[in-house]
Amino acid sequence: MTSRAASGTAPIKAEYWISAEPRAVVDDDSAENATNHVNGGRMDDRDRDDGRSGPPPGKRQRMSKEEKKKRSGANKGRRFGKMRDEVELCWKVAVGNVCDFGDGCRFTHNITEYLEQKPRDLFFPQNCDSLSIPGISSEEFMEEEEPATVPATVPGLPSSINLSTRCPIFEEKGECRHGFKCRYLGAHVKKTGSGLEPVKDDKKVAERQVEASEYPLPITEAYLKELQVSEGIIKEKSSNTFTESELVDDESEVQKDTPDVPMRFSEKRRLNWKGLTYLAPLTTVGNLPFRQLCVSFGADITCGEMGLSTSFLQGSKEEWSLVRRHPSERTFGVQLAGSKPGMLASTAETMAREFGPQGVDFVDVNCGCPIDLVVRSGSGSALLDTPGKLSKILIGMNKALGVIPLTVKLRTGVKEGRNTAHKLMPRLASGTGIGAMTLHGRTRQQRYTKLADWDYIRECVDAVRAREAEEDLRPIPIFGGGDCFSSQSYWESVERGGVDGVMIGRGALIKPWIFTEIKEHREWDISARERLELLRKYAEFGLNHFGSDTAGLNTTRRYLCEAMSFTHRYIPIGLLEVLPGKLNDRPPAFRGRDDLETLLASTDSRDWVRISEMFLGKVPDGWSFTPKHKSNSYGSEEGQG
Structure with missing residues (x-):
């Protein structure tokens, strides 16, 4: 019995079939043509090259300057909600500096107050070998609790701080630009007689400044x-x-x-x-x-x-x-x-x-x-x-x-x-x-x-x-x-x-x-474990690029899920009757050689989000995800600014 049910269907071995019917086809054309999902997929200001905003002549829509500015920029059209801390700490104070605005600053300068409401530090794994992944189906996986972190054990430290965690930014650069706002704070903070202060690795620290300039041409x-x-x-x-x-x-x-x-x-x-x-x-x-x-x-x-x-x-x-x-x-x-x-x-x-x-x-x-x-x-x-x-x-x-x-x-x-x-x-x-x-x-x-x-x-x-x-x-x-x-x-x-x-x-x-x-x-x-390690590395690179505070962490999560909207399409070659695999072959519904491989092939964006929680902690309330392939969405974007 051959598993190639029809031309263009991936030749998966029959023992891995769930159904002979091919999965729904992912529309790469649609994803490429509509990088913005607002207003039916029309492009926003960033997508125009004639210096004007909105849709082309004859289809223009009126909008205020504020809305134009809000929608401009890279992929702003999808309007993802930006996650923030409940109590927002001043950036200057967060990195151990003095705020220029003093008492007139609209953000709090009270580090103790901030740390009391701050969620506990996350634990970022050094590699996937330290992760325990039980042999369960993707449905059961979604019911798992957030991976536990090591509790703080030093008296006098706020309960949100976990000294056993590691911060990818600090490890690479010798300092964390987010200071007390970092979700991996325990990796770069110390207790002093007057309270807490950020620490640096002077050997790794290198100042980088890029100044915007206007040039004659x-x-x-x-x-x-x-x-x-x-x-x-x-x-x-x-x-x-x-x-x-x-x-x-x-x-x-x-x-x-x-x-x-x-x-x-x-x-x-x-x-x-x-x-x-x-x-x-x-x-x-x-x-x-x-x-x-x-x-x-x-x-x-x-x-x-x-x-x-x-x-x-x-x-x-x-x-x-x-x-x-x-x-x-x-x-x-x-x-x-x-x-x-x-x-x-x-x-x-x-x-x-x-x-x-x-x-x-x-x-x-x-x-x-x-x-x-x-x-x-x-x-x-x-x-x-x-x-x-x-x-x-x-x-x-x-x-x-x-x-x-x-x-x-x-x-x-x-x-x-x-x-x-x-x-x-x-x-x-x-x-x-x-x-x-x-x-x-x-x-x-x-x-x-x-x-x-x-x-x-x-x-x-x-x-x-x-x-x-x-x-x-x-x-x-x-x-x-x-x-x-x-x-x-x-x-x-x-x-x-x-x-x-x-x-x-x-x-x-x-x-x-x-x-x-x-x-x-x-x-x-x-292997499935090697593919999971790939996602862990992506998360680590994302935190280094987007930031390790609440906003940067959830931007990393969003792009990690975006990456999984493509990587889930991979058909393990150990499941194929004919090698190599082809890019345009459509797979039937199939299971992997183990439960993790099955999970990584899931077309359900809720599974992608749960995988992200293995590295980035629980998804906060109100968080949503809309990938380029718009049909795979998580949550609702209604009311998100």
């Missing part, structure tokens, strides 16, 4: 004047500051395919990426903790979440937070989206001055985003249909970045059946000075509905290599993308597509250990 100004002269449009500028109206392209010019501006980029830093693994930039889920997790499994190249050029220039702290780099990220890039040569060049020049060549290894231009409103603004996949404009964008950014290389991510075309990348890519390689290209093997219209076309990727690679040989150009790395889900599929795709490597997106979200599989040329039958 002489390279961008010179390039824009060069474009204006070449088009017969001469405008005098009295300063180095450009307003948005000055950087908007004339509508007729957008459609005009003008010749490329000749430029030499011989002093650019070269990208030697052949043989390296590349984690794709991923909106929402591709945050720093997730990238750090993938690096721990062998990802060589990482890229921050897509950011909008307009938001960067407006000084959005949410947008600038997307480009934070962890020290473990050996080769790190920033991805930008936009439609105006001036805006993108200005952003590139600002980043070059802010980070320098040591802070960022490359900047990537998104020419592949298929989201409707991004395309309508002229960004993302829309740039595939305006090659002259795209060339101007790349040349301007390349000049503005100095020695920092510029890369570009593309799709095969816009409309299904009308591939254009084989014409566009040689042109970009020849005339823009880019350092690398990535080609996703689908058109914008196809989204994830068809398999990636690796034969066409090979055609495009061959066209670029022919142009490079014809013009005696140095070869640049070319990566492909689409449907890579195993070591076997990775190396087959490299061979079939003639590429230097494969950019991995959904495959890494479902199984972050795919990078280990690729490097070791094997399929890893990872």
